Amino acid sequence: MHKFFFTFLLLAIGGNAAAQADVEKGRYLAAAGDCVACHTATNGRPFIGGRPFHTPFGTLYSTNITPDKKTGIGNYTLEDFTAAMRRGEGAHGNLYPAMPYTSYYLIPDEDIASLYTYFMQLPAVEYSAPGNDLFFPANLRFGLKFWNWIFFDKASLSQPEGKSPEWQRGNYLVNGLGHCGECHTPRNFAFAVKSDEKLAGNILEGWDAVDIRSASLHRQGWDKEQLRLLFTTGASERGTAFGEMFSVVKHSLSHLSESDIDAIITYLLDDSAESSENVAGNVGNPQVAAEQHTQGRADFVAYCAGCHGREGRGVTLSFAPPMDRSAAVRGDSPYNTIAVILRGLPAQRMDRTNARAGMPSFHLELDDTRVAGLVNFMRTAWGGAEEPVTPQEVEKIRRQLREEDYLGAAE
Ligand code: HEC
Numbered sequence: 001m002h003k004f005f006f007t008f009l010l011l012a013i014g015g016n017a018a019a020q021a022d023v024e025k026g027r028y029l030a031a032a033g034d035c036v037a038c039h040t041a042t043n044g045r046p047f048i049g050g051r052p053f054h055t056p057f058g059t060l061y062s063t064n065i066t067p068d069k070k071t072g073i074g075n076y077t078l079e080d081f082t083a084a085m086r087r088g089e090g091a092h093g094n095l096y097p098a099m100p101y102t103s104y105y106l107i108p109d110e111d112i113a114s115l116y117t118y119f120m121q122l123p124a125v126e127y128s129a130p131g132n133d134l135f136f137p138a139n140l141r142f143g144l145k146f147w148n149w150i151f152f153d154k155a156s157l158s159q160p161e162g163k164s165p166e167w168q169r170g171n172y173l174v175n176g177l178g179h180c181g182e183c184h185t186p187r188n189f190a191f192a193v194k195s196d197e198k199l200a201g202n203i204l205e206g207w208d209a210v211d212i213r214s215a216s217l218h219r220q221g222w223d224k225e226q227l228r229l230l231f232t233t234g235a236s237e238r239g240t241a242f243g244e245m246f247s248v249v250k251h252s253l254s255h256l257s258e259s260d261i262d263a264i265i266t267y268l269l270d271d272s273a274e275s276s277e278n279v280a281g282n283v284g285n286p287q288v289a290a291e292q293h294t295q296g297r298a299d300f301v302a303y304c305a306g307c308h309g310r311e312g313r314g315v316t317l318s319f320a321p322p323m324d325r326s327a328a329v330r331g332d333s334p335y336n337t338i339a340v341i342l343r344g345l346p347a348q349r350m351d352r353t354n355a356r357a358g359m360p361s362f363h364l365e366l367d368d369t370r371v372a373g374l375v376n377f378m379r380t381a382w383g384g385a386e387e388p389v390t391p392q393e394v395e396k397i398r399r400q401l402r403e404e405d406y407l408g409a410a411e
């Protein structure tokens with residue numbers, strides 16, 4: 001009798017611990033998949049949705065994924081949840097591919113189940129996102145069936161032979177659960193990611209979600225240690241995470257285990273012979289730069305040196321990143337360097353102890369010719385692409401940023 005009772009008690013405790021472990025696993029997967037970034041409005045409660053997505057076809061809103069029966073996913077069975085995650089089939093029709101089911105279809109069954117367990121035990125919140133404001137024919141959900149038919153490539157993840165288990169895990173995290181390509185891969189006219197240009201870079205909300213293919217990362221001088229710093233703290237000697245990438249680090253990457261971060265880095269750097277040939281690259285020449293770009297040098301000293309140092313060496317990472325090792329400066333595309341100068345960067349807080357003061361915008365002080373001169377000075381001094389930036393290029397970026405409302409009202 002007693003023996004029976006104790007067995008029962010142990011089973012109950014054991015079952016509870018297993019359930020708790022499943023919730024914890026689901027919480028981890030939700031962080032790795034960064035559900036909160038999209039399913040939360042600015043300053044809103046986590047997971048209740050209402051975040052707007054501006055697409056070429058109008059605006060749509062993420063939905064409430066707390067288990068509220070009326071406004072959330074409270075009536076979803078595990079099968080319904082799986083259909084939404086894997087096939088983009090929601091309870092009220094096909095989902096728009098702003099929900100990254102085109103990456104999440106790679107999530108294995110048992111992980112989908114843990115995510116389901118996690119979301120179902122969250123407090124239910126009653127909230128409905130604003131109605132979508134999409135143009136015809138994008139406002140008709142059944143059109144998405146055709147979209148899926150043409151553009152949703154359900155190929156299983158190709159895991160080439162000869163790669164380590166760590167690389168393969170990274171491949172899955174980057175292309176599946178972590179859905180890095182949803183931002184870093186260019187899209188076609190129908191807003192579908194171009195599968196033949198995976199991770200090749202894409203302009204997104206006025207920032208360049210840069211090319212993160214291994215050759216490009218090596219050329220910019222990224223290594224294991226600097227990527228680890230970027231992904232865990234948001235700041236490294238090669239650059240800081242800003243724009244949407246800040247949120248990716250804050251809500252997702254900085255919560256991952258050391259081994260998952262290592263796996264992502266192993267996959268991204270892909271230390272094969274061909275990519276490491278690109279390591280050396282152009283390191284620049286400050287002397288030549290000062291002679292060739294006198295106005296650019298003068299503007300750097302006047303406007304930038306106070307924070308980034310006269311010689312571009314930066315101060316401390318928590319204050320301002322160095323320019324003489326900057327991946328943005330060294331990148332093939334000058335887009336982010338130009339956009340940062342024009343827009344500035346807002347103060348940001350990663351967590352209680354890690355915050356950055358931000359950078360002022362210079363779109364009023366510096367005209368297109370001066371910005372081009374400044375960028376050319378920096379690229380010549382610290383190792384950017386040789387092709388000079390023209391005032392016309394700056395003008396084009398400035399116009400686009402102004403049209404999309406990223407330069408503030410004054411001008
Ligand atoms: C890149 C943005 C983005 C991310 C990341 C994202 N979602 Fe979504 N999700 C959306 C949008 C937008 C919708 C609404 C789509 C629509 O209305 O057609 C949506 C809809 C859903 C739905 C359907 C809900 C309903 O109303 O029927 C579920 C379930 C869901 N998401 C779960 C998740 C989970 C779980 C994660 C994390 C693993 C996640 N989402 C990550 C953007 C995102």
Ligand code: HEC
Pocket residue numbers: 238239240241242300303304305306307308319320321326327328329336337340341345346348356357358359360362374
């Ligand atoms: C008040 C201090 C301050 C001044 C002045 C300043 N910056 Fe910055 N800059 C920062 C900080 C801080 C960051 C990182 C902010 C972040 O990521 O949140 C940054 C980031 C950058 C970046 C992005 C690099 C990366 O990947 O993080 C570039 C490029 C840059 N600054 C160039 C310039 C140029 C050019 C000027 C002069 C026109 C300038 N900055 C003036 C503080 C400053």
Ligand code: HEC
Pocket residue numbers: 173174178179180181182183184204207208209210212230238239240241242243244245246248253264327328336
């Ligand atoms: C929601 C959009 C979004 C997602 C998802 C995203 N990124 Fe980014 N990422 C950006 C943007 C925008 C930038 C450019 C700003 C910057 O440099 O921080 C960027 C920059 C980067 C950089 C260069 C940072 C620098 O300072 O030069 C790396 C490396 C990177 N991302 C890796 C990743 C990885 C790995 C993932 C998936 C785990 C990922 N990103 C997912 C938007 C995104």
